[in-house]
Amino acid sequence: MTFLHTSTITAVRFVLFSCIITTYSQNTLAASVPIPSFNYKALNTFFHDKNDYTQGLQYVYELDREGKEQGYMYETTGRNGFARLVKYRIGNNRDEICEAKMPDEAFGEGMTVLGDKIYVLTYTEKKLYVYGKDCVKIKEIDYPYEGWGITTDGTDLITTDGSSTVRYFSVNDETITITENPSKAINAKINGIEVGKLNELEMINGKIYANVWKTDMIVIIDPRDNGNIKRWINMAGLPMYTGEIERTNEVLNGIAYDAKENRLFVTGKLWPNLFEICLSNATNPADPELLPAKCPGQ
Numbered sequence: 001m002t003f004l005h006t007s008t009i010t011a012v013r014f015v016l017f018s019c020i021i022t023t024y025s026q027n028t029l030a031a032s033v034p035i036p037s038f039n040y041k042a043l044n045t046f047f048h049d050k051n052d053y054t055q056g057l058q059y060v061y062e063l064d065r066e067g068k069e070q071g072y073m074y075e076t077t078g079r080n081g082f083a084r085l086v087k088y089r090i091g092n093n094r095d096e097i098c099e100a101k102m103p104d105e106a107f108g109e110g111m112t113v114l115g116d117k118i119y120v121l122t123y124t125e126k127k128l129y130v131y132g133k134d135c136v137k138i139k140e141i142d143y144p145y146e147g148w149g150i151t152t153d154g155t156d157l158i159t160t161d162g163s164s165t166v167r168y169f170s171v172n173d174e175t176i177t178i179t180e181n182p183s184k185a186i187n188a189k190i191n192g193i194e195v196g197k198l199n200e201l202e203m204i205n206g207k208i209y210a211n212v213w214k215t216d217m218i219v220i221i222d223p224r225d226n227g228n229i230k231r232w233i234n235m236a237g238l239p240m241y242t243g244e245i246e247r248t249n250e251v252l253n254g255i256a257y258d259a260k261e262n263r264l265f266v267t268g269k270l271w272p273n274l275f276e277i278c279l280s281n282a283t284n285p286a287d288p289e290l291l292p293a294k295c296p297g298q
């Protein structure tokens with residue numbers, strides 16, 4: 001049994017890496033280079049609006065009108081004419097707090113909350129929209145790159161453009177401006193081989209978690225180690241995939257982390273559900289790497 005189990009894992013790993021490398025990187029030699037992977041388990045299922053083409057997802061605690069701390073999900077969506085920012089409380093009958101429709105010409109992309117502002121990328125419009133936490137637009141900033149994913153380390157905006165490049169932009173909160181050029185840039189890679197199509201992002205415990213577009217993979221990038229990918233999460237088999245959704249563009253996209261309750265959320269474009277998941281080590285049970293949202297027994 002042990003032999004069969006190990007063989008299965010190795011086979012899955014090889015297929016997935018072949019997929020990544022063949023599709024997204026510039027060198028096929030790395031197909032056989034394994035790095036440790038995590039498995040996941042779906043713990044809870046919440047409502048997600050199946051009209052929302054998810055591009056950005058972040059979970060934030062704020063004080064409500066009564067001064068009580070509450071957790072809110074912020075989400076941005078894509079597609080011209082449908083793009084919006086929406087803020088809600090997760091649940092089976094979710095409570096929408098506010099929303100902002102984007103202009104028809106805007107194809108919304110990733111979003112991150114930094115301080116009291118919401119920064120939203122657009123796909124090819126070369127604009128970055130800034131909103132307040134009441135979903136009211138404050139400003140548009142010129143942005144020189146194609147917009148895909150965005151997250152923050154609490155200081156900088158950290159963005160992707162569909163390649164393997166991850167760029168850092170410094171923010172001046174008073175003037176609501178960002179540096180014209182990136183203050184830092186790294187390339188996500190496995191043993192020197194770049195992995196592109198980095199989409200929605202989430203900074204968790206100093207690592208950048210990234211959806212790889214049109215795959216079931218979330219890669220875990222270490223920005224303190226020059227962009228080396230340390231782990232990946234094999235998200236294959238999420239219950240959504242057995243449903244009616246066609247897997248063309250309706251792909252896994254959206255990672256959010258509740259740092260206070262240590263909860264990890266994922267969803268996808270036009271999916272009717274948001275999932276809370278936990279993680280477990282798949283390839284090396286003795287791996288000391290800190291797992292966010294560990295599955296029971298890990």
Ligand SMILES: [Ca+2]
Nearest residue numbers: 057201202255
């Ligand atoms: Ca996110």
